Amino acid sequence: MDTKMKIIIFCFGMILSAAEGEKNLTGVVGRSITLPDSMMERGFLSHDRTIVAFVIKNKFEIQEKIYTDKLYWDDKTGKFTIKNLQKNDSGLYVLDSKEGNVFLSYYRLMVYDAAPPPAVRRLNSSGGCLLECRVEEKTELSWYKDEQILNQSSSGLSLLLTVQEQDFSSSYRCVAANPAESKTLPFDVRTSCREEEEAGSLGPRHNWTVIIVVAAAVSILFVILFSWMIRRKYLGQKRTIRQTQDSEKREEEVQYTQIHIRPDGRNQRDSFPDPSGPTLNSLTTVYDKVEAHRILPTDPAVNV
Numbered sequence: 001m002d003t004k005m006k007i008i009i010f011c012f013g014m015i016l017s018a019a020e021g022e023k024n025l026t027g028v029v030g031r032s033i034t035l036p037d038s039m040m041e042r043g044f045l046s047h048d049r050t051i052v053a054f055v056i057k058n059k060f061e062i063q064e065k066i067y068t069d070k071l072y073w074d075d076k077t078g079k080f081t082i083k084n085l086q087k088n089d090s091g092l093y094v095l096d097s098k099e100g101n102v103f104l105s106y107y108r109l110m111v112y113d114a115a116p117p118p119a120v121r122r123l124n125s126s127g128g129c130l131l132e133c134r135v136e137e138k139t140e141l142s143w144y145k146d147e148q149i150l151n152q153s154s155s156g157l158s159l160l161l162t163v164q165e166q167d168f169s170s171s172y173r174c175v176a177a178n179p180a181e182s183k184t185l186p187f188d189v190r191t192s193c194r195e196e197e198e199a200g201s202l203g204p205r206h207n208w209t210v211i212i213v214v215a216a217a218v219s220i221l222f223v224i225l226f227s228w229m230i231r232r233k234y235l236g237q238k239r240t241i242r243q244t245q246d247s248e249k250r251e252e253e254v255q256y257t258q259i260h261i262r263p264d265g266r267n268q269r270d271s272f273p274d275p276s277g278p279t280l281n282s283l284t285t286v287y288d289k290v291e292a293h294r295i296l297p298t299d300p301a302v303n304v
Contacts, residue, residue, distance in 0.1 A: 022092075022106040026180040027085040028114050035093065035107055038078030041100040045071075045080055048091040053080070085111045112180040115139060120174050120187045125162070129193035133174035133185070134158040142175045163189050 027033040039045075045053045052064045053071055060073040072081045082089060093107040116135040123130040133141055134157060141159040143151040145167070153159045163172065173186045 021104075022108050025107050025109045027082075027089070027109060027111045028180045029085055029087060029111060030114070031085055032081055032083045033085060033109070034079050034081045035095060035105075036079075037095055037097075037103065037105045038101070039080075039095060039097040040078040041097075043095070043097040043099070046094045046096070047089075087111045087113075110179065112178050113137070115176050115178050115181045115183045117183050118174045118176040118185045120185055122192055123160075128162040128164045129168075129189060131161045131163065131172070131187065131189075132158055133161070133176075135176050140177045142177070144173045144175060145170050163193060165193075168193060 023036070025033060025035075035045075039055055041055070041058065043055055044051050050064065052062065052067050053073065054061045054063065055073065055078075058075060060075070062068055062071060070083055072083065073079070074081070080095070090109055090111045093109060095103075095105040095107070097103050116137045116139055118133050118135050118141070120131055120133050123132055131143075133143060135141065136157075138155045138157055141153045141156055142149055143159060143161040151159055151161050159174070161172070168190045170189070171186065172189050173184050175182055175184045177183070
């Protein structure tokens with residue numbers, strides 16, 4: 001077998017061994033990941049066929065500046081850690097240990113965005129309790145009842161689930177997941193669904209109760225106001241009648257008498273009753289209309 005054939009077979013064998021020994025790793029943007037194997041004495045770490053760091057005589061040296069403050073090596077454990085992961089950090093990493101524990105390890109790293117947190121809300125539904133699990137970014141969504149998966153979507157923004165009343169005693173949770181991580185939100189069906197149903201069943205009755213109470217209060221207020229107006233009007237009329245009756249009574253108590261003018265010119269006091277006579281029980285005031293033709297004598301010869 002010639003040399004070229006040997007080289008081809010050797011390279012093909014290396015590719016097969018690399019494919020068979022390749023380990024899949026997943027990371028999340030902004031977080032860190034540590035390669036599982038240790039290299040203590042001498043070797044290197046490469047990313048997509050580019051050597052990024054060396055370890056020589058238990059000393060660490062970075063070859064690519066973009067890994068400064070990003071790639072770290074622990075001299076006690078011999079493990080590499082990549083911090084502040086970004087999506088362009090995805091790719092094939094090779095760890096080649098040349099001394100001590102000699103090995104060749106391959107890692108296929110995939111960096112993903114963080115899984116979005118799920119939110120659950122209850123939707124109006126005529127039958128059962130309709131729940132919606134929703135996320136801001138498309139991802140895999142799943143509904144679980146206890147440990148059983150009920151509904152799943154490989155990529156979406158929302159996922160619905162209807163829970164019947166006989167299943168309210170079970171536990172439910174919505175899970176948003178990507179290959180790197182998953183986020184779970186438990187949902188208390190027993191509390192949320194029953195409260196909604198009770199509120200829905202009592203809502204119209206409660207509204208009617210409020211309307212009846214308000215109507216009764218308005219009616220009572222109207223009756224009180226109407227009674228006050230009638231009483232005020234009645235008292236006003238009664239006061240007017242009483243004043244009229246008092247006025248008429250006073251007029252009835254007044255006695256009038258005719259004034260007689262004596263033609264002989266004598267003083268009219270002679271016509272008054274004798275004071276020595278019977279004493280009057282009351283004083284009567286006499287009014288008369290004074291007219292000139294009644295006072296002056298018609299005979300010029302008479303002196304007034």
